[in-house]
Amino acid sequence: MSRPLFIATSIVLAFCVGVALAGPDPMPAHFASDGVATRFESRVEFAGTMGAITSALGLLFLGARSVIPRLPASAINMPSVRAHRYWTSAERRTILDRMVSEDIERIGIATMALLLGVVVCSVAGASSGRLPVAVLVTLTAAYMIVLFAYVWWMVARRYRVPE
Template sequence: MDTSTGRWSRRALWLSVAVLVATALWALATTNGPVALRVDASGAVTRVGSVWTLVGVLGGIGALLAATFLGAHRFLPHLPARLINLPSAEAHAFWTAPENRRELHRLLAEDLEWIGAATLVLFSWLLAVCVTAENSVAVWVFVVPVVAYVIAVLGYSVYVMRGGRYRPRS
């Protein structure tokens, strides 16, 4: 692994995996009754079930996403150039040239790792909220983190596509 800022994205992703695992273990260790499995738009718990179901679903999806994001640096070199979407034809020609593909793969993997880290932190939050919910949940407890996540991912996407990250180098 190189010594660029990509190491920070990888560390953030591993940290978010650790947070999700710790949250799941906490949920399993401290919960002995039903937990919220579904919450409606008003915050009312509409379905309860086993903590194992909740951890299995959120943890399973989280594990699948983590494996995908952590494995990005392995599958990107096998991705055909025609499947890579970049901001312009000029950028595509530059970055898919054989001499630039390695740097492109590093940049793409780093971007996926940041998005993956944010996603797993959101999953950890949702897991903790569902475990601690009794009959209802304040709506802002779901809305604020989800809106913050969407804004962060959209903002990062705009930065990636419009901010010059993938502009051809001189």
């Protein structure tokens, strides 16, 4: 199990518990593109929903390390046929399983950061019922940029077949 991913998941869950116990009530549960809250929930409902989403995704990401080695080679998608043959060969399969598990866990950590940002933004926007659009755009764009850059690195560098 990935300790950093476990810690990141635990931090988001701790924030959800904090919101359930002492957060503003009601909590904005959805913001429109102009930053205005369009749906509100009780703090317990909001924290429960976010906690359930965090728990489900945390289990999914944390479970990768035990599931990946059990997948048949035909279920693994690689950037090219050559890369697939190289990485799924018997002598490299253990290395591939470790690398894929690490990648999924790193994406999981980024996702937990996004979820934490959502919870913090909802708390921050509770009193006024709105958030600056720049905050919402920055949070979403930062997550997408990190994901795209990481996936590009995985495809272009990490899983490239050595010459």
